[in-house]
Amino acid sequence: MSAIVAENISKCYRINIGPAGNTLGGQLRSFLRRNEKASHEDIWALRDVSFRIEEGEVFGIIGRNGSGKSTLLKILTRIVRPTYGSAVVRGRVGALLEVGTGFHPDLTGRENVFFNGTLLGLDRAFIQSKFDEIVAFAEVEKFIDTQFKHYSSGMKARLGFAVAANLRSEVLILDEVLSVGDVMFQEKSMDRMTELRQSGMTILFVSHSLSSIAGICKRAMLLREGKVVTIGEVGQVLEEYIPKVASGTDYVDFGEGSGMPACYLSGSLEKNDGSRTDRFDLDEDIYVRLRYRVQKPQPGLQLALTLRMQQDDIVQTFDTDDHSFLGQHEAGLFEKRVKIPRMFLKEGEYSVRITIGTPFQCYDDLESVLRFSVAANGMDTSQKSYRRGRAGRVVFPGSWHAVPPSQ
Amino acid sequence: MTDINLQDEAKQGFIKEGPVPQVRPTARGDIGEREVHTITAPQLGDLRSSLGALPEFFPLFKVLVWRSVSLRYTQSFLGVLWIAIQPVASTLMVLFMFNIIRVNTADGSHQGVFIFAGIMAWQFFARGVGDATGSLLAHSGILSKIYLPKIMLPVASVMAAWFDAAITIALLVLACLVFGIALSPRILWLPVFLTIISLASLSIGLGLSPLNALYRDVGMMVPFALQFGMFISPVYYATRFIPEKYLLLYHLNPMVSLIDGVRWSLLPESPMPDLGYLALNIISIFAVMGISLFVYQKLESLVIDRI
Numbered sequence: 001m002s003a004i005v006a007e008n009i010s011k012c013y014r015i016n017i018g019p020a021g022n023t024l025g026g027q028l029r030s031f032l033r034r035n036e037k038a039s040h041e042d043i044w045a046l047r048d049v050s051f052r053i054e055e056g057e058v059f060g061i062i063g064r065n066g067s068g069k070s071t072l073l074k075i076l077t078r079i080v081r082p083t084y085g086s087a088v089v090r091g092r093v094g095a096l097l098e099v100g101t102g103f104h105p106d107l108t109g110r111e112n113v114f115f116n117g118t119l120l121g122l123d124r125a126f127i128q129s130k131f132d133e134i135v136a137f138a139e140v141e142k143f144i145d146t147q148f149k150h151y152s153s154g155m156k157a158r159l160g161f162a163v164a165a166n167l168r169s170e171v172l173i174l175d176e177v178l179s180v181g182d183v184m185f186q187e188k189s190m191d192r193m194t195e196l197r198q199s200g201m202t203i204l205f206v207s208h209s210l211s212s213i214a215g216i217c218k219r220a221m222l223l224r225e226g227k228v229v230t231i232g233e234v235g236q237v238l239e240e241y242i243p244k245v246a247s248g249t250d251y252v253d254f255g256e257g258s259g260m261p262a263c264y265l266s267g268s269l270e271k272n273d274g275s276r277t278d279r280f281d282l283d284e285d286i287y288v289r290l291r292y293r294v295q296k297p298q299p300g301l302q303l304a305l306t307l308r309m310q311q312d313d314i315v316q317t318f319d320t321d322d323h324s325f326l327g328q329h330e331a332g333l334f335e336k337r338v339k340i341p342r343m344f345l346k347e348g349e350y351s352v353r354i355t356i357g358t359p360f361q362c363y364d365d366l367e368s369v370l371r372f373s374v375a376a377n378g379m380d381t382s383q384k385s386y387r388r389g390r391a392g393r394v395v396f397p398g399s400w401h402a403v404p405p406s407q
Numbered sequence: 408m409t410d411i412n413l414q415d416e417a418k419q420g421f422i423k424e425g426p427v428p429q430v431r432p433t434a435r436g437d438i439g440e441r442e443v444h445t446i447t448a449p450q451l452g453d454l455r456s457s458l459g460a461l462p463e464f465f466p467l468f469k470v471l472v473w474r475s476v477s478l479r480y481t482q483s484f485l486g487v488l489w490i491a492i493q494p495v496a497s498t499l500m501v502l503f504m505f506n507i508i509r510v511n512t513a514d515g516s517h518q519g520v521f522i523f524a525g526i527m528a529w530q531f532f533a534r535g536v537g538d539a540t541g542s543l544l545a546h547s548g549i550l551s552k553i554y555l556p557k558i559m560l561p562v563a564s565v566m567a568a569w570f571d572a573a574i575t576i577a578l579l580v581l582a583c584l585v586f587g588i589a590l591s592p593r594i595l596w597l598p599v600f601l602t603i604i605s606l607a608s609l610s611i612g613l614g615l616s617p618l619n620a621l622y623r624d625v626g627m628m629v630p631f632a633l634q635f636g637m638f639i640s641p642v643y644y645a646t647r648f649i650p651e652k653y654l655l656l657y658h659l660n661p662m663v664s665l666i667d668g669v670r671w672s673l674l675p676e677s678p679m680p681d682l683g684y685l686a687l688n689i690i691s692i693f694a695v696m697g698i699s700l701f702v703y704q705k706l707e708s709l710v711i712d713r714i
Contacts, residue, residue, distance in 0.1 A: 013712060014712075074551075075446060076446065077553075077554050078444065078446060078554040079550070079551065079552070079553070079554050079711060080708075080711050080712065081446075081447070081448055081449045081708045081711070082446065082447070082448050083448055084448050085448070086445065086446055086447045086448075087445070087446040088443060088444070088445050088446070089443070089444040089446065090441050090442075090443050090444075091441045091442065092441075092442060093444060093554075095553070095554065097552045097553075098552045101548070101549055101552045101553055102548070102549045102553070104474070104478065106478060106481050107474070107477065107478065107481065111474075111477065114470065115470055115474055118466055118467050118470045119467065119549065119553050119555075120553070121467075123466055124466060147481075170441065
């Protein structure tokens with residue numbers, strides 16, 4: 001039996017152009033000047049999205065930023081109404097779009113636990129019965145009657161998660177909330193997800209962390225620019241999402257890109273001479289070439305690249321590192337090349353995550369899009385710090401010098 | 408593109424078919440059978456289904472009311488004392504002023520208690536209007552992440568105002584005792600008048616709450632309008648000072664009969680409000696409530712799209 005059936009769900013947002021927008025005066029003015037059209041623009045966040053989720057199924061939704069994932073979740077949780085189309089959700093819905101919704105800095109931890117829990121639909125007696133467990137999990141016993149603003153961000157996140165972990169319902173709708181926080185926290189939340197899956201709940205899970213989607217979901221749906229691209233087995237959908245070029249991972253084409261103001265079109269790995277490869281020598285400079293498109297002039301655009309080894313971030317670099325200002329961009333196509341200097345990454349396998357956005361909004365976030373390996377070909381590393389398996393993640397950039405012994 | 412044919416599925420009415428699913432305990436208690444939520448574009452009848460969902464959300468409603476009360480006085484040094492200090496200070500100020508220019512604006516009652524009662528009734532109204540108007544905007548962080556019948560928020564704000572009112576009334580009764588004013592069974596009418604005042608503040612705040620979230624002008628207008636409203640209401644002076652020919656015009660303001668009603672239930676010398684005007688005022692409150700509900704229903708989904 002189906003737990004969720006969605007038919008032709010579509011959502012149109014009307015965006016005001018120009019300063020008219022948010023004052024009554026502006027509205028009156030634009031009303032009086034009705035002839036001058038195009039004072040607003042219609043943006044379709046979702047277009048005819050239809051799918052069905054069976055009872056007890058764990059279903060994933062993936063897509064780039066701006067693909068409509070979050071809007072879809074908000075519609076299914078009844079927060080936002082669709083412009084047209086409909087959905088039927090059978091069973092009590094529990095939704096977690098954010099950890100710690102409604103937490104207020106002026107209230108104590110205790111008050112916040114009860115308010116947040118009530119917002120999630122837990123009843124008072126239930127929260128009371130779980131209260132000690134929640135507090136212990138979050139490790140905030142000493143501070144539970146302290147005002148929330150004195151909590152560290154880690155404590156806030158843990159407390160929010162501890163409450164949310166008690167969410168019980170027949171249909172559970174989760175945004176990527178669980179992918180925040182440090183590694184230990186993520187492990188805890190993944191354990192929790194596995195538990196939930198075994199309990200037989202229907203779970204709808206949205207994330208752009210491909211590994212967690214692959215690890216938890218059986219079926220998934222890929223959204224692109226508000227439309228359904230594929231629905232099917234998770235492996236097949238992920239395949240669609242990460243376009244692969246015959247030889248490997250040295251080039252990715254993201255197709256048309258997303259509908260966001262700025263997005264990546266392609267990325268590649270190359271040597272200094274421009275030849276593509278995904279295998280580098282320890283002694284070779286590595287270049288990441290990024291091609292991106294800007295839809296509308298952007299006063300402050302920022303690109304970032306993160307190198308990861310397994311699940312750990314090794315290093316992150318912003319294009320603003322070299323210049324203190326954010327990049328002024330006109331609309332158009334651009335390319336940038338990031339140099340990762342020779343003798344910096346140790347032997348091993350790396351993946352690249354790229355993001356683009358302003359300091360206030362992320363337009364595109366692509367994880368594990370490029371993968372490469374670094375090897376010490378023909379170099380004897382046995383007595384070197386950068387031998388595979390030695391402590392440390394990067395090659396030490398400093399040096400050793402003999403100095404006269406001090407007296 | 409999709410791997411299923413939804414149209415057929417819908418026609419077969421899968422919702423009604425099949426065995427009654429196994430019951431699992433949930434946080435909100437055991438349920439007999441699966442509830443079904445249908446999600447559609449905004450349409451007529453939304454308000455009714457939203458009101459229908461209210462009993463289920465009553466626990467949240469209670470917490471919302473308590474949270475508003477708690478938030479207002481938490482981390483203020485004097486805490487709940489402020490509820491008492493504000494009307495007492497206002498009353499003393501007005502008394503001081505009127506003693507200098509030597510006017511007695513009361514209706515024959517003890518002037519201090521007379522003014523205090525007016526201020527209490529007006530503040531109850533003004534706080535309800537102000538908080539209800541701001542309620543959707545103030546909770547935008549919750550509205551964009553959690554589903555709840557949004558109409559609960561303005562209603563909860565008005566309910567939170569009762570907390571202040573209860574304390575002020577206790578103070579008022581104390582003042583009556585101190586100044587030797589004999590309370591009569593008329594005091595039983597006090598909750599009735601307060602309820603009507605509460606409805607009046609909801610009728611205005613409800614319609615303004617989505618407007619306030621959409622247009623910032625409303626937030627500027629409301630405090631000004633409330634201040635203006637206080638001077639055209641019998642807060643600092645008695646209705647008997649209004650010239651006969653303006654009485655009908657004056658009574659178009661529903662707060663006139665209601666404040667007079669509050670005074671009549673407490674003070675022996677205060678005259679009973681004119682029943683004709685009172686009826687007119689109550690009808691106008693319900694008319695405004697109707698308009699507000701209409702405006703609210705029209706704008707509710709737009710608010711969520713914009714925040």
